[in-house]
Amino acid sequence: MHRGIAAQVSYGRLRAKAKPYGIGGNQQADSGMRIRVGAATDVGRVRKQNEDAFALAAEQGLLVVCDGMGGTAFGEVASQMAVATILGQLNGSQDTGEPPTAEEAGGYMLRTSRLAEAVRRANKAIFQEAQNDEAKADMGTTVVAAWVSGDIASVAHVGDSRAYLWRKDHFEPLTRDHSFVEEQVKAGVLDRAHSLQSEKQNILLRALGREPEVDVDVSEVPVQPGDYLLLCSDGLTRMVPETAMSEAIANLREPDAICRSLVDAANNNGGADNVTVVVAEIQSEGWRRWLSV
Ligand code: CA
Numbered sequence: 001m002h003r004g005i006a007a008q009v010s011y012g013r014l015r016a017k018a019k020p021y022g023i024g025g026n027q028q029a030d031s032g033m034r035i036r037v038g039a040a041t042d043v044g045r046v047r048k049q050n051e052d053a054f055a056l057a058a059e060q061g062l063l064v065v066c067d068g069m070g071g072t073a074f075g076e077v078a079s080q081m082a083v084a085t086i087l088g089q090l091n092g093s094q095d096t097g098e099p100p101t102a103e104e105a106g107g108y109m110l111r112t113s114r115l116a117e118a119v120r121r122a123n124k125a126i127f128q129e130a131q132n133d134e135a136k137a138d139m140g141t142t143v144v145a146a147w148v149s150g151d152i153a154s155v156a157h158v159g160d161s162r163a164y165l166w167r168k169d170h171f172e173p174l175t176r177d178h179s180f181v182e183e184q185v186k187a188g189v190l191d192r193a194h195s196l197q198s199e200k201q202n203i204l205l206r207a208l209g210r211e212p213e214v215d216v217d218v219s220e221v222p223v224q225p226g227d228y229l230l231l232c233s234d235g236l237t238r239m240v241p242e243t244a245m246s247e248a249i250a251n252l253r254e255p256d257a258i259c260r261s262l263v264d265a266a267n268n269n270g271g272a273d274n275v276t277v278v279v280a281e282i283q284s285e286g287w288r289r290w291l292s293v
Contacts, residue, residue: 033150033223034283035061038255040263044235045271051075052233052276053083053141061148062090063278067161067233069207070139078141078209081129082122086145089118108218112154115147116216119156119208126209140209144175144231148280153221153229158214159207162237164245165221166228171246174221174229178206201238225284228255232262235275239266255279 037058043050051068053076064086068079108116122143130136142159155163160177176182180203184190190198208214223229228249236245240262248265252258259277266275 033061033148034285035148036255036281036283037063037279038257038259039276039278040256040259041276042263042267042271042274044274045267047274049073049076050274051079052235052274053079054231054276054278055083055087056278057087057090058280060090061280062087062145063147063229063231063280064143064145065161065231065233065276065278066141066143066208067159067235067274067276068139068141069204070136070209074136074139075141077129077136078126078139081126082119082141082143082208085122085125086115086118086143089121090114090147109152109154109220111147111149111152112156112218112220115145115154115156116218119143119145119158119216120214123158123208123214124212127212130209140207142204142233143208146229146231146280148223148229148282151223153223154218155221156216156218158216159204160237161231161233164230164232164242165223166230166246166249167224167226169246169250171242171249173242174219175217178217179204196238201234223282225282227282228258229280229282230258231278233274233276235271235273236262236266236277239269239272239275249279253281255281 035058037056039054039056041052041054053066055064064083066079066082068075070078130139142161144157144161144163146163147154155174157175158178160179163174165172165174180200181195181198185192185195244265245262248258248261252261258279262277263275
């Protein structure tokens, strides 16, 4: 059955915990890979508004987390615009599996370059809106997105929202923050542990909506059944250590339960910021066939 966008895509700027935490469900991504997804978002213990936004288009294998900024409610406009633009750009599309030419995709798979282009379009849309309305002049947003097809996850990001890969208790960041402190760590003037205490953690070097053009970091990550992808805003990474994130996946295994547990952990540790977590479990299609024999 053909499913329209409303049926296959769930996304939201959830203001409070009350709404059932996003989405969930089992959906088949293309190329025989199946993913199980979950999400949770919360305003936290300090902020008045939740400026994070996320999207899950599980059937398409697409996950997005955005963390808006800009004050007086316009951060949520920016994050919501980014999510909507990216979904709109990639609406219902599947990977054709055709290898791109180098000119088309800069050496990346077509799907990866399409994801990056969708992020660039989101940047343009937010930048134009910020130019047109003085009240929104400071708005912007981070973005991290993953598009899973077959055994490859295309990952794109701008800012300090992150993607991680969990595999057999090994937990690995797939993104490097575009932030002042990350640059200090890279330059060797600040170690990782101290970076978590830095007062300069808020300084982003890249965000959507600030400039007419933006550089989007992309990568292609091989995935296999049993892997988990986790995308989150900094409201999680500043409140909850990576070891606890990895343990939540190892112990719970169910994407919605993992997300809820991590949001609770962020709040229990102070909840200083909005927190959003999206998780996809990569599953094999094989068991289905086996059961049906
Ligand atoms: Ca944040």
